Amino acid sequence: MNNFEELLVLAEELMQQKMGNCFSDLQRTVLLTTLQGNRITYDQIAEECGYSPKYLKQDIAPKLWQLLSEVLDTKITKSNIKSILEKKMSDQPQIAESSLSASFSPISSSPVDLSTVVSVSEKGNILLVDDQPENLKLLSDLLEEQGYEVQQAINGVIALQVITIGCPDVVLLDIHMPQLDGYTVCQKLKANSQTKDIPVIFVSALDEAWDKVKAFSVGGSDYITKPFKTVEVLARVENQLKVRHLQLQVQSLQQELKKKNYQLQQALQKLQSIDYQGFSASSN
Secondary structure, three states, X not given: OOHHHHHHHHHHHHHHHHHOOOOOHHHHHHHHHHHHOOOOOHHHHHHHHOOXXXXXXXXXXXXXXXXXXXXXXXXXXXXXXXXXXXXXXXXXXXXXXXXHHHHOOOOOOOOOOOOOOOOOOXXXXXXXXXXXXXXXXXXXXXXXXXXXXXXXXXXXHHHHHHHHHOOOOXXXXXXXXXXXXXXXXXXXXXXXXXXXXXXXXXXXXXXXXXXXXXXXXXXXXXXEEOOOOHHHXXXXXXXXXXXXXXXXXXXXXXXXXXXXXXXXXXXXXXXXHHHHHHHHHHHX
């Protein structure tokens, strides 16, 4: 782990201690890039990660510096964050390596790294996929206000990359997009054993019965027609989260049952072995 990564980990540890949560993947990318001193612009970061530059400059970055200001009890900017974290590091030089490895995956030294850990809020992690930045911004603001952790992807290719890093709890997916349309993205998710159980809610301006039938036929869990109503989006997202939570509970119980059955089989085999040995001894 290099110095930049150590500073990033320190910042996240301090935030967990004071605020009880983690940076989002995009916030972490912005912070790491700043600590490295790379002359990469917000526009470049947004393009690389598939986000709207306006969203990053007017929403993500200001919130990040404000959050760090609260965590570190001083005014934080791009120009002073590195020196302040270095001072904090010198004040507490020993950070348990085991703690770091348990909480964070290794981060590449490249300025923009999509393989950072995806933080998940207690309420739920939602991935929005839409090629229209204004739609992403609208849905993101709506869901974040309700306490959800929100990720964005501006096309299907980026969406699949994001999902391989960390599976979201629910995907809100547009249909008409360049490169990969929503139907294809959903089919790829359902064909993968690691992602097949993620609920997919299609959000589309297409309102024909055929479009909805196709959405469900490729594995969609629900369908919202644009222009959507706020209460409808929230209700359908919450419903899919409840279903997903129940699925995970069932899977956990099934795994526990398999474990108990295996332990029971082992105990029976051991008992049978003891009985056989006792019978052989008495026969002799």
